[in-house]
Amino acid sequence: MKKLIALLSTALLLSVNAAHADECTLSLDANDMMQFSTKTLSAPKSCKKVTVKLSHVGKLPANVMGHNWGLASEKNMQAIITDGNAAGLSNHYLKPNDTRVLAATDIIGGGKSAQVTFNTSALTAGTNYTYFCSFPGHYAMMKGTFTLK
Numbered sequence: 001m002k003k004l005i006a007l008l009s010t011a012l013l014l015s016v017n018a019a020h021a022d023e024c025t026l027s028l029d030a031n032d033m034m035q036f037s038t039k040t041l042s043a044p045k046s047c048k049k050v051t052v053k054l055s056h057v058g059k060l061p062a063n064v065m066g067h068n069w070g071l072a073s074e075k076n077m078q079a080i081i082t083d084g085n086a087a088g089l090s091n092h093y094l095k096p097n098d099t100r101v102l103a104a105t106d107i108i109g110g111g112k113s114a115q116v117t118f119n120t121s122a123l124t125a126g127t128n129y130t131y132f133c134s135f136p137g138h139y140a141m142m143k144g145t146f147t148l149k
């Protein structure tokens, strides 16, 4: 009987973890109109890691209409993008090892997808962070707010 209870509680724990993991995985699309499909993303503050999946649902190639998903403090976004423009497409329009970037996917073209998983330990719950596409000029339209709640 004890063994059965142990098995049942293990199964319960596993199912709780599985549900939890789903809440910690977020998805958004980007398109050929230079748009993200949402301007806000949030995850429960209980997520130790968050995964963001970006799908480019357009058709244009990465050098014309490439998109990524980057995360930073709002105050750092402009400088990150300025340095990213100089770094070029081969660096996914982000300065290599830029510590101001909290997370970022690769730049992708139409029909592709990319994802990034990051630890939430560097983030403060309840604080609004900015996410953006670092392709030159895109942040004007392609940005939003990420919050751990």
Ligand SMILES: [Cu+2]
Residues within 6 Å of the ligand: 034, 065, 066, 067, 068, 133, 134, 135, 138, 142
């Ligand atoms: Cu873009």
